[in-house]
Amino acid sequence: MINIHKSSFVDKNVGIGEGTKIWHFSHILEGARIGYDCVIGQNVMIGAGVKIGNKCKIQNNVSVYTGVTLEDKVFCAPSCVFTNVYNPRAAIERKDEFLPTLVKKGATIGANATIVCGNTIGKYAFVGAGAVVITDVKDYSVVVGNPAKHIGWVNEKGEG
Secondary structure: OOEEOOOOEEOOOOEEOOOOEEOOOOEEOOOOEEOOOOEEOOOOEEOOOOEEOOOOEEOOOOEEOOOEEEOOOOEEOOOOEEOOOOOOEOOEOOHHHOOOEEEOOOOEEOOOOEEOOOOEEOOOOEEOOOOEEOOOEOOOEEEEOOOOEEEEEOOOOOOO
């Protein structure tokens, strides 16, 4: 069963897998695909055409913009940030300049971390809270800081 809170909006032509829960005040835009057994927290926006794998958890106040792909079992902590344009300006339309961002299977993105578009977060990588990712993150890597720097390795259970 899919559980969508009555305060959330789901646009037309959206795919949502069995067992997925969408909490209060969220908006899923047209063409988005969300896998099975996902949890979409309160006040989450999933952009048009975004692909989210199975068993992902996207916590409160996260916007997953067009151009972002989350593979299976990705965890996005509260208020983490994705971008999709490298050099945005209010008066210049740049929708044709979106840069793709890929978050691979099992990765964790910490609370208030920022993932600048055009980068890949590797399998089971761990991005620390508040980190600002401006380059690719290797599989199983732990990165922290601004800009994010590699400080160690983690296994599939999140242990170093």
